[in-house]
Amino acid sequence: MTREPLHISLEGERAIRMVRRFKAPRDLVFAALTTPALLRRWYAELVSAELDLRVGGDWRIVTRRPDGREIGQYGTFRHIELPSRIVQTEHWEDWDPGEVLVTTELSEDAGITTLDVLSEFPSSDVRELLVQAGMNDESVLHYDRLEDLLAGLE
Structure with a gap:
């Protein structure tokens, strides 16, 4: 199976853009990005996922790293246009x-x-640190797993 490439570009001083195509309808891709049960099937080693998918709603995920550490990420939804943005x-x-x-x-x-x-980071130093830590490589693996999931859902 030939995989679609993940196109990664640095934008301006502080941003990274990632673009990937999937052979799946937009509604299905959106669901895979926003439904905890589907996220668990492709996004890293997901321990937990909570998403209140509405403007002002909070989200939180916890992943397990290869060394066993658990890493939490969280935030707030500022804008939502179903199923496009x-x-x-x-x-x-x-x-x-x-x-x-x-x-x-x-x-x-x-x-x-x-x-x-x-992704717009607070500084160019933060962006560079995350690139050096392997953020881009991890994203390739995540999106490959998403591609596999989407192929099985259609």
């Missing part, structure tokens, strides 16, 4: 360099959904 904040519980603003956009053409995620 989510704007949310993101923080880490064990290390918080400041708020990250994440904008996720989904567009569909002929059964192919394009996922476009823009």
Whole structure:
């Protein structure tokens, strides 16, 4: 099976954009991004996921790292357009360099959904630190797992 590539670009001083195409309808991709039961099937080693999917609603996930540590992430949904756009904040519980603003956009053409995620970090130093820590490599693996899940759901 040939995988779709994840296109990663640095934007401006503080942002990273990730774009990936999936052979699945937009509604299904949106559901996989926002439904805890589906998130557990593709997003890292997910220990827990709580999402109050509404403007002003909070979200929190906990993942288990390969070394056994559990890492919590949380934030608030600022804008939601079903099933095409989510704007949310993101923080880490064990290390918080400041708020990250994440904008996720989904567009569909002929059964192919394009996922476009823009993460805006509080500084260029924070962005660089996360890139060096392997954020981009982990994202490739996560989206490969999402692709596998979507293929099985259709």
